[in-house]
Amino acid sequence: MSRQTPEQRGSFGGLGFILAAAGSAIGLGNIWKFPYIAYENGGGSFVLVYLAAILIIGSPIMVAEVLIGRRTQQSPVGAFLVLAKDVAGGKAWSVIGWLGILAGFFILSYYAVVAGWTVYYFGKCVSWSINGFTAETAAGLGTEFGAFLGNGTQQVFFQALFMGFTMGVVILGVKGGIERTTKFLMPLLMSILVVLALASFRSPGFGEAIGFLFHLGPIDSAGLLEAVGHSFFTLSLGMGAMITYGSYVSRQDSIPRATATICLLDTLIAIMASLIMFTIIFGVPVAERATTFTSRSATILFTTLPRMFYELPGGVLLSPVFYLLVALAALTSTISLLEVVVAYFIDVRGWTRRFATMVVGGLIFLFGVPSALSLGASPALTGLWGRGFFGTVDYLASNWLLPVGGLGIAIFTGWVLSSSVSQDEIETGHGKFGLKPLWMFLLKFVCPLAIGWIIWTVLNGGDFS
Numbered sequence: 001m002s003r004q005t006p007e008q009r010g011s012f013g014g015l016g017f018i019l020a021a022a023g024s025a026i027g028l029g030n031i032w033k034f035p036y037i038a039y040e041n042g043g044g045s046f047v048l049v050y051l052a053a054i055l056i057i058g059s060p061i062m063v064a065e066v067l068i069g070r071r072t073q074q075s076p077v078g079a080f081l082v083l084a085k086d087v088a089g090g091k092a093w094s095v096i097g098w099l100g101i102l103a104g105f106f107i108l109s110y111y112a113v114v115a116g117w118t119v120y121y122f123g124k125c126v127s128w129s130i131n132g133f134t135a136e137t138a139a140g141l142g143t144e145f146g147a148f149l150g151n152g153t154q155q156v157f158f159q160a161l162f163m164g165f166t167m168g169v170v171i172l173g174v175k176g177g178i179e180r181t182t183k184f185l186m187p188l189l190m191s192i193l194v195v196l197a198l199a200s201f202r203s204p205g206f207g208e209a210i211g212f213l214f215h216l217g218p219i220d221s222a223g224l225l226e227a228v229g230h231s232f233f234t235l236s237l238g239m240g241a242m243i244t245y246g247s248y249v250s251r252q253d254s255i256p257r258a259t260a261t262i263c264l265l266d267t268l269i270a271i272m273a274s275l276i277m278f279t280i281i282f283g284v285p286v287a288e289r290a291t292t293f294t295s296r297s298a299t300i301l302f303t304t305l306p307r308m309f310y311e312l313p314g315g316v317l318l319s320p321v322f323y324l325l326v327a328l329a330a331l332t333s334t335i336s337l338l339e340v341v342v343a344y345f346i347d348v349r350g351w352t353r354r355f356a357t358m359v360v361g362g363l364i365f366l367f368g369v370p371s372a373l374s375l376g377a378s379p380a381l382t383g384l385w386g387r388g389f390f391g392t393v394d395y396l397a398s399n400w401l402l403p404v405g406g407l408g409i410a411i412f413t414g415w416v417l418s419s420s421v422s423q424d425e426i427e428t429g430h431g432k433f434g435l436k437p438l439w440m441f442l443l444k445f446v447c448p449l450a451i452g453w454i455i456w457t458v459l460n461g462g463d464f465s
């Protein structure tokens, strides 16, 4: 194993970590998935459970991940090898790191496909805004999206393009690539969101959107499960992304404060994105809404939303801005997914960053090609293993790898890691951490029970993603 010095590995400065980690957390999960599942599960009550899950399951695990990363200055596999040297189970704990690498590999392979769609629709909206968005364009949106999905060349092209952007940033390293890009993109993303939120504030559907999002209706156990599961995905937990980013955090930074900021930003953006989406949806006549959320699919963002945008005042300007926002949010997440895998080859295998990024990025792209083709271009891949290639990879990563990884991290930090090590690390850069007993209680009991419940449900044939 050839170890690099912290200078060679790179580190975040100032707000670098908070912005990069918030960038990882804020992504398609917030802008597409959260509004959709909140709608499906009845609005307010779901949002409430989700907030509770972020607070009592997500945030303690995020503290644990960042702490493990900063303590060891290693990406997940190396981190567990270092920490587990003298503890029960020894090197076997590095399996958690391996699962994380696999999860990063899997998630990025299909996430880049969907991220590619946002770039394509950004281009489409620019052209609609210039050339006009007619009734025929609106009527043809569904068919057009279907044709786009069925066009293998286009699918692979936009997937490759997005992987290219992601690799370009990761190759430039922690400071020059990740920190510089997220420092620029995150404020941009938030400004765009604020502009869109202000525009929704003045739109006719806003009141109804607020009412929906904060109305407490009944919620069933599937909704509860979905809320807990999503709190994981949205905070990028369970696969060591925060261990990897944590390994670049300076010893002057406070881990609890950084975690609180990241969770707050992620939640705020999910809520804002929901308000924007619901305002658009509730802003159109009731009869037209009926088709919006009837089927559970990823396509709403691309089939219904464009039409709604162009029906809104100012929509001509807003729609390209919206897709740009989604693409940028996806990029700051794909960067972190790639970094987890690349960092392993740099830290443990001693590869150079450039070589690791090229090889790993290339392999992930290749592995993603069947996903890109499984949405219509190749019927054989569409029907593969019942869920299709895309669906199977997503199922394995989201329903298995992330919860199992999160369970491992909670148990390791709560029960195995010496309390003096975690105490020392958590107080470095923070001072006395009065919430330590509560944090330990959540990690030892609440997190394993909640995640155990997710795994139990998946084992029994349930699906929450």
Ligand code: PFF
Pocket (backbone or CB within 6 Å): 024, 025, 026, 027, 028, 029, 030, 107, 233, 234, 235, 236, 237, 239, 241, 333, 334, 336, 337
């Ligand atoms: N948190 C991202 C989202 O909400 O879109 C997805 C994600 C990124 C999951 C990075 C896991 C990860 F490591």
